[in-house]
Amino acid sequence: MIKNIGSQTSIFNQFLSEIRDHNIQTDSLRFRTNMERLATIMGYEISKTMEYVVKEVTTPLGVAEVPVLKEFPVLATILRAGLPMHRGLLSIFDQSENAFVSAYRKHNKDGSFDVQVEYVSCPKITDRLVILSDPMLATGSSLVLSYNALLTKGRPKHTHIVTLIASTEGLDYIRKYLPADEVTIWVGAVDDELTAQSYIVPGLGDAGDLAFGSKL
Amino acid sequence: MIKNIGSQTSIFNQFLSEIRDHNIQTDSLRFRTNMERLATIMGYEISKTMEYVVKEVTTPLGVAEVPVLKEFPVLATILRAGLPMHRGLLSIFDQSENAFVSAYRKHNKDGSFDVQVEYVSCPKITDRLVILSDPMLATGSSLVLSYNALLTKGRPKHTHIVTLIASTEGLDYIRKYLPADEVTIWVGAVDDELTAQSYIVPGLGDAGDLAFGSKL
Amino acid sequence: MIKNIGSQTSIFNQFLSEIRDHNIQTDSLRFRTNMERLATIMGYEISKTMEYVVKEVTTPLGVAEVPVLKEFPVLATILRAGLPMHRGLLSIFDQSENAFVSAYRKHNKDGSFDVQVEYVSCPKITDRLVILSDPMLATGSSLVLSYNALLTKGRPKHTHIVTLIASTEGLDYIRKYLPADEVTIWVGAVDDELTAQSYIVPGLGDAGDLAFGSKL
Amino acid sequence: MIKNIGSQTSIFNQFLSEIRDHNIQTDSLRFRTNMERLATIMGYEISKTMEYVVKEVTTPLGVAEVPVLKEFPVLATILRAGLPMHRGLLSIFDQSENAFVSAYRKHNKDGSFDVQVEYVSCPKITDRLVILSDPMLATGSSLVLSYNALLTKGRPKHTHIVTLIASTEGLDYIRKYLPADEVTIWVGAVDDELTAQSYIVPGLGDAGDLAFGSKL
Numbered sequence: 001m002i003k004n005i006g007s008q009t010s011i012f013n014q015f016l017s018e019i020r021d022h023n024i025q026t027d028s029l030r031f032r033t034n035m036e037r038l039a040t041i042m043g044y045e046i047s048k049t050m051e052y053v054v055k056e057v058t059t060p061l062g063v064a065e066v067p068v069l070k071e072f073p074v075l076a077t078i079l080r081a082g083l084p085m086h087r088g089l090l091s092i093f094d095q096s097e098n099a100f101v102s103a104y105r106k107h108n109k110d111g112s113f114d115v116q117v118e119y120v121s122c123p124k125i126t127d128r129l130v131i132l133s134d135p136m137l138a139t140g141s142s143l144v145l146s147y148n149a150l151l152t153k154g155r156p157k158h159t160h161i162v163t164l165i166a167s168t169e170g171l172d173y174i175r176k177y178l179p180a181d182e183v184t185i186w187v188g189a190v191d192d193e194l195t196a197q198s199y200i201v202p203g204l205g206d207a208g209d210l211a212f213g214s215k216l
Numbered sequence: 217m218i219k220n221i222g223s224q225t226s227i228f229n230q231f232l233s234e235i236r237d238h239n240i241q242t243d244s245l246r247f248r249t250n251m252e253r254l255a256t257i258m259g260y261e262i263s264k265t266m267e268y269v270v271k272e273v274t275t276p277l278g279v280a281e282v283p284v285l286k287e288f289p290v291l292a293t294i295l296r297a298g299l300p301m302h303r304g305l306l307s308i309f310d311q312s313e314n315a316f317v318s319a320y321r322k323h324n325k326d327g328s329f330d331v332q333v334e335y336v337s338c339p340k341i342t343d344r345l346v347i348l349s350d351p352m353l354a355t356g357s358s359l360v361l362s363y364n365a366l367l368t369k370g371r372p373k374h375t376h377i378v379t380l381i382a383s384t385e386g387l388d389y390i391r392k393y394l395p396a397d398e399v400t401i402w403v404g405a406v407d408d409e410l411t412a413q414s415y416i417v418p419g420l421g422d423a424g425d426l427a428f429g430s431k432l
Numbered sequence: 433m434i435k436n437i438g439s440q441t442s443i444f445n446q447f448l449s450e451i452r453d454h455n456i457q458t459d460s461l462r463f464r465t466n467m468e469r470l471a472t473i474m475g476y477e478i479s480k481t482m483e484y485v486v487k488e489v490t491t492p493l494g495v496a497e498v499p500v501l502k503e504f505p506v507l508a509t510i511l512r513a514g515l516p517m518h519r520g521l522l523s524i525f526d527q528s529e530n531a532f533v534s535a536y537r538k539h540n541k542d543g544s545f546d547v548q549v550e551y552v553s554c555p556k557i558t559d560r561l562v563i564l565s566d567p568m569l570a571t572g573s574s575l576v577l578s579y580n581a582l583l584t585k586g587r588p589k590h591t592h593i594v595t596l597i598a599s600t601e602g603l604d605y606i607r608k609y610l611p612a613d614e615v616t617i618w619v620g621a622v623d624d625e626l627t628a629q630s631y632i633v634p635g636l637g638d639a640g641d642l643a644f645g646s647k648l
Numbered sequence: 649m650i651k652n653i654g655s656q657t658s659i660f661n662q663f664l665s666e667i668r669d670h671n672i673q674t675d676s677l678r679f680r681t682n683m684e685r686l687a688t689i690m691g692y693e694i695s696k697t698m699e700y701v702v703k704e705v706t707t708p709l710g711v712a713e714v715p716v717l718k719e720f721p722v723l724a725t726i727l728r729a730g731l732p733m734h735r736g737l738l739s740i741f742d743q744s745e746n747a748f749v750s751a752y753r754k755h756n757k758d759g760s761f762d763v764q765v766e767y768v769s770c771p772k773i774t775d776r777l778v779i780l781s782d783p784m785l786a787t788g789s790s791l792v793l794s795y796n797a798l799l800t801k802g803r804p805k806h807t808h809i810v811t812l813i814a815s816t817e818g819l820d821y822i823r824k825y826l827p828a829d830e831v832t833i834w835v836g837a838v839d840d841e842l843t844a845q846s847y848i849v850p851g852l853g854d855a856g857d858l859a860f861g862s863k864l
Contacts, residue, residue, distance in 0.1 A: 011263035047227035062418030066233035097861025202278030213745025313645025429529025443695035449714035479659035494850030634710030
């Protein structure tokens with residue numbers, strides 16, 4: 001199931017316009033802030049689908065009944081580009097446990113690439129709710145590999161995949177390789193094209209570089 | 217029109233439970249943070265009702281069409297208790313102009329009180345959208361006076377009143393004294409009772425004191 | 433006593449250069465963030481002069497002796513321009529009680545002006561340490577009036593006045609009208625000139641307008 | 649060269665007392681916030697040792713000469729425990745490029761352990777200034793390995809190592825294995841003991857677990 005947050009007009013699209021804008025991208029602080037704000041909104045929309053239990057809370061003047069989260073989700077993110085989104089999600093799910101996964105594109109001489117998974121730090125995830133964030137869903141292969149890397153640590157009850165911009169091709173890939181009933185995909189926008197170098201068009205460029213600088 | 221954000225379960229209610237909880241209230245940093253988070257969510261929900269225009273944004277790889285805010289709202293708040301909510305609203309409407317209003321309860325010897333308006337700093341608001349934040353809507357008299365204080369500076373196109381906890385009585389008062397077609401009221405929760413000292417029950421106590429300390 | 437934080441090179445001056453820069457000023461979010469960062473640094477430098485008591489802290493593995501603040505200062509600020517600085521100070525003195533003072537320049541027909549104090553919200557300050565923040569110290573008259581407005585509520589043990597940019601003339605005025613042994617003045621930079629309209633040159637313009645928008 | 653920020657009383661030690669305190673540690677949001685605040689202060693103190701160039705800045709009213717950073721340092725951190733400190737450093741060096749290194753303790757059957765380096769994402773660092781953050785300096789072996797992992801990408805002009813709590817033994821190890829003239833070590837506190845499991849005593853426990861939850 002795919003849910004497109006950007007299809008309903010809201011301030012969400014304002015932030016999305018800013019991270020796409022190559023002039024505004026020169027301010028990396030604002031770029032990171034916008035990724036955080038976008039992820040915070042997406043986390044809030046996801047929270048509407050979660051389970052709550054009514055808790056009796058003692059105020060200075062009485063007792064109130066308020067629904068609180070039954071269980072905090074595990075916040076998983078893909079290094080390094082996912083870190084600002086993770087930060088946004090953690091700002092609202094502040095009691096969550098967290099997982100970090102690193103995956104990279106290993107380029108071959110012929111221009112093709114493999115995705116290499118290097119690092120997984122992960123709490124118990126079996127039977128838990130997981131939110132996995134990655135800003136760009138280009139081919140989808142890195143996300144599928146990261147998801148499978150997490151599965152080596154346990155089997156979540158359900159996983160919400162959160163991505164800011166997805167390509168049509170990437171979404172097709174995800175639908176093909178991830179179990180439809182165990183995964184919900186939340187996107188901010190869907191772009192049609194993918195370059196030969198697997199960049200989304202119009203997209204925004206390389207989210208990791210824009211947030212943290214180029215790497216060797 | 218009254219919109220109750222807390223009536224749909226979401227992480228919003230988690231934060232609301234924390235600001236109500238007299239144990240968690242001892243951490244004033246968390247109290248302020250929760251007021252910010254609550255106001256941010258309310259601002260986001262309000263943003264869904266605003267007008268957008270499609271903008272062509274040049275990315276490093278192409279051109280994207282993204283809806284952006286037609287005009288940023290004016291963010292008005294009531295001193296001092298409204299400052300953390302204002303901060304949350306400003307974190308998403310970061311290009312907004314801002315208004316600050318101070319109003320206080322002047323207690324009379326017989327236990328009754330008048331609301332005194334002291335300070336108004338305000339941009340042009342005529343024909344603009346205004347979001348007016350005040351954490352607690354108890355009797356409603358202070359909010360009506362603050363609203364009227366703003367009106368001395370111009371006539372907004374529409375005003376969204378944002379309050380975390382409202383009393384039934386306060387909402388009735390607002391409906392009676394504010395023009396229904398020019399005002400939308402957003403609340404996080406509605407509590408039934410009001411003490412003789414005009415505190416909401418169960419409420420959360422004095423939001424200003426909890427955020428900023430007692431005052432002489 | 434005057435302490436000039438900007439006279440020692442540090443990242444402080446980077447932020448100061450940004451709030452002065454009329455190109456960077458167009459980003460009001462960054463302007464407010466920079467005021468916060470500057471105030472945070474100034475608060476940290478002031479904290480070096482405060483009193484501490486050694487506390488035994490139980491860690492998961494033993495007991496550590498750590499010096500903690502003997503008492504949190506009261507954070508007072510002048511509305512509305514001081515709010516971002518107050519925010520920065522509160523981010524490090526997070527258990528502080530807070531005071532808000534509003535003062536404005538009432539312009540006369542002949543171009544001169546009086547300072548009008550409207551609003552004071554203040555905790556007990558007698559025998560306590562107070563940090564009073566105001567971004568621009570132009571003529572100094574508004575600061576002296578705000579200080580005197582606070583004094584109507586009690587007599588602090590000592591007051592640290594924190595200002596980002598001061599004029600030479602304003603500092604002279606402060607030295608003349610505030611008690612030297614009860615006040616320490618912390619500045620980020622000292623500029624030489626003052627226009628006929630009492631703006632500091634080169635200064636940065638109107639800090640309140642840059643942070644919150646123009647006002648009627 | 650070792651610089652102990654905690655040896656001068658300041659609000660720094662307040663935050664240090666909070667991250668050590670096993671009662672306050674139950675609030676992971678505050679734990680992360682404190683790590684950020686501590687790293688921000690350390691970054692500011694480090695910034696006093698950096699090089700600046702005077703820049704002419706055009707204000708709305710004139711031209712000011714302000715010293716600005718000659719070059720932003722590269723901010724390197726060790727996953728995952730270093731992420732909150734990295735966040736604090738990035739909040740003041742907001743134009744910096746960033747490096748992430750992952751290293752972990754691979755425990756052997758006999759209770760000893762090796763440090764395994766898995767992941768390095770790194771910009772050009774040759775002839776640049778690097779700040780490498782890691783909250784706990786226990787044996788020092790993981791830090792030395794991470795430093796050497798960075799060296800595979802280039803040779804920095806100088807590296808500032810930033811750690812919140814160091815053991816005496818760890819500092820000795822660092823001094824032995826890192827080049828004294830190319831490295832400055834900034835610590836918040838020095839603790840005497842190290843358990844057989846290489847935890848610092850009294851220390852604070854496992855910084856990564858406290859910030860992000862336990863891991864499998």
